[in-house]
Amino acid sequence: MTAVDEVREILQGIRRCLTAGRDLGLEPPGLSPAALAYLEGGSAVQRTATLEQLRDVIGDCRRCKLCSGRTNLVFGEGSPSARLVFVGEAPGREEDIEGRPFIGEAGKLLTRIIENGIGLKREDVYICNIVKCRPPDNRKPEPDEIRTCLPFLREQLRIIKPQVICGLGQVAASSLMGKECKISRERGKWFSYMGVPFMPTFHPAYILRNPRDERSLKKLVWEDVKMIMAQIGLRSGD
Numbered sequence: 666m667t668a669v670d671e672v673r674e675i676l677q678g679i680r681r682c683l684t685a686g687r688d689l690g691l692e693p694p695g696l697s698p699a700a701l702a703y704l705e706g707g708s709a710v711q712r713t714a715t716l717e718q719l720r721d722v723i724g725d726c727r728r729c730k731l732c733s734g735r736t737n738l739v740f741g742e743g744s745p746s747a748r749l750v751f752v753g754e755a756p757g758r759e760e761d762i763e764g765r766p767f768i769g770e771a772g773k774l775l776t777r778i779i780e781n782g783i784g785l786k787r788e789d790v791y792i793c794n795i796v797k798c799r800p801p802d803n804r805k806p807e808p809d810e811i812r813t814c815l816p817f818l819r820e821q822l823r824i825i826k827p828q829v830i831c832g833l834g835q836v837a838a839s840s841l842m843g844k845e846c847k848i849s850r851e852r853g854k855w856f857s858y859m860g861v862p863f864m865p866t867f868h869p870a871y872i873l874r875n876p877r878d879e880r881s882l883k884k885l886v887w888e889d890v891k892m893i894m895a896q897i898g899l900r901s902g903d
Contacts, residue, residue, distance in 0.1 A: 710816040716745050719820050729813040731798035737764030741793030748897045750791045750827040754836040755806050761799035766792045771870035782890050791825055795840045811840050822859055828897045830861050834868030853889050862896055864889060
């Protein structure tokens, strides 16, 4: 093993420790935001008191290559004190045009889940994505894009302090879990992210892309939703 390999292995070990600590709600002492971002493999993020201030910090973001093809940066929307945060993969075409998350057909299904299933208003929860800009041709975000944008999501969650995080789809779940996962295997199970209970479930777009399985997929999502409702102290109607 070369010296470079040894250093790389040490850094990877530090990053794993930082991630584990953050998942327990622990913040590393004595590190500047830039140093912490380097060790975590992401961007330096200025600590802010409100979501509005964080949006100002992000500005006209040019931190990764996704900026070149976007129409609008899609920051997120909802209650700044939401008990429940939904995290998706990335903005789609409609979201890129309007600058709002989950407003296309998948967003309409998510809104029905929130309002008809959970019994909350859409503005009572918070909705955002792993990356804030639309990837070209709706491809999956690449690892460097996720690493660059993830610190902003972490800051959003730190400000909101939700009781539960729901990860929508494989990309969101894998990004928050720090490893590749299969939704069919991990959905309905509780994990932790930044010390917050976190559950993955199917992305609404995946349900819509599989009309033959739509009924069974919706049933599985409803099972997950009922567990989330119980976690935040809400009762289901069945």
